[in-house]
Amino acid sequence: MKRNILITGASTGVGFESAILFARNNYKVYASMRNLNKGLELKKKIAAQSLDIELIELDVTKPESIRKAIQHIIDNDSKIDLLLNNAGAGFAKTTEQASEEEIRWVSDVNYHGVVFCTQAVLPFMRQQKSGQIINITSVGGLVGQPFNELYCAAKFAVEGYTEALASYVTDAFGIKLTCVEPGGIATEFMKSAVEKTTVKGQLASGEYLPVFERYFAGNQKRASESKEQVYQTGEEVANIVFDVAQNPTPPLRLRTSKWAEDFCKLKTNSDPDGTLLVKQITDSFL
Template sequence: MKKNVLITGTSTGVGLESAVLFAKNGYKVYASMRNTQKSTTLQEKIKAENLDIHILTLDVTDIQTIQKAIDTIIAEDGKIDLLVNNAGAGFGKTTEQTSEEEMQWVTDVNYLGVVRCTKAVLPIMRQQRFGHIINITSVGGLVGQPFNEFYCAAKFAVEGYTESLASYVSDAFNIKFSMVEPGGISTEFMSSAIHKTSVDGQLSSGEYLPIFERYMKGNLERASKSSLQVYQTGLEVAQVILEVANSATPPLRIRTSEWAEKFCQLKTMGDPDGTKLVNEVKSAFL
């Protein structure tokens, strides 16, 4: 039987590219998304290339849709080999301008969504005594950045959550955990984040405006002048995810580009893939 994979957030970007790439490499793919009306592009690719991809409704903020999707997979295959927690949303506003509802939303989508999906598959993977959970985080999960404090905080939370699980679940139940940490991605995700900052964030005036203008100018300059590639395509990130999934000894964490590696170097130089620290934690606590 083929290995199967459940991928969240597959309507666009990294999720869509991952679903197609995994299917082309022999996986049975369950491609999930909050709104299946946005699955047109993926459906066209499935039809054109006869891909083994099955589209499911799954909203990471709604546990009922998560459980229904997982029940569908178990009824079909009796197992889940791999979960890729990819669904997320860009967000950039100052703390002062962010509403209570927005704080809850960005945390719900980018952090608690990962927790819900992970919690739902863990009993299955524990009982079958194998599995791999790959969480798509960000360099923002290692390095705090201007106007991204809430997004970075959510990704920091995913990093801590995953690192903690790896310290005791992996050895006991043969469940692997990995975090894939992209830098900038040239997809709708980035456009959405910028829109939320400059338009929804109402940064057309006020004392934060000069700082925001310098921030945006710097982003554009780095993208156009840097000798290292800042913005990757969704496919380039998907290729790293597939590499991690196919590895016999996958890293706990991995950056997806040379730029991302350099950007996080002060945080990661002592333990680039995260395994050294996890082993020290195991020695200290278990």
């Protein structure tokens, strides 16, 4: 039987490219998205290349939607081999400007969704004594950045959650975990992030405006540089995800570019892939 994979946020970007790549490499792919109407481009790829991809509805902010999707996979295949927690959304706005609704939304999409999807697959992976969970985080999960504090907090949470979970489920149940940490990705993610920085049509207001203008100008400058320096394509990151999935002993964390590696090096130099830290945690507590 083929290995299977559930991918969240598969309508665009890394999720879209990962669905195609895994299917081309003999995986049964369950490509999930909140709105199946956004799957038209993926359907075209499936038809053109005869890919073994099934589109399923899954809203990472709704636990019942997650459980329903997981049960569908189990009913079809009686197992789940790999979960790619890819769904997420950028957000750049000051804490003062963000509404209570926005603050909850950032955490729901970028952190709680990862936890609820992981919670849903763990019983099946634990019973089969194997499985892999790959979480798409960000350099923002290691290094806080201006005007991104709410987004970074959610990604920091995913990093801590993954690190803690890996300290006991890998050895006990054979479930491998990895955080894949891109820098910038030149996909719809970036467009969405920019759209969500506006407050009544303005990028910022009041005393924050001069600081935000410097921040936004820096982002634009980086965007104009070569992609090798900062921004990667969804396909480039998907290739790294696939390599992690084929690795029998995958790292706990992995930056996806030289720029990302350099950006985080003050925090990662002593233990670049997180392996030493997980061993220390396991030795200390177990």
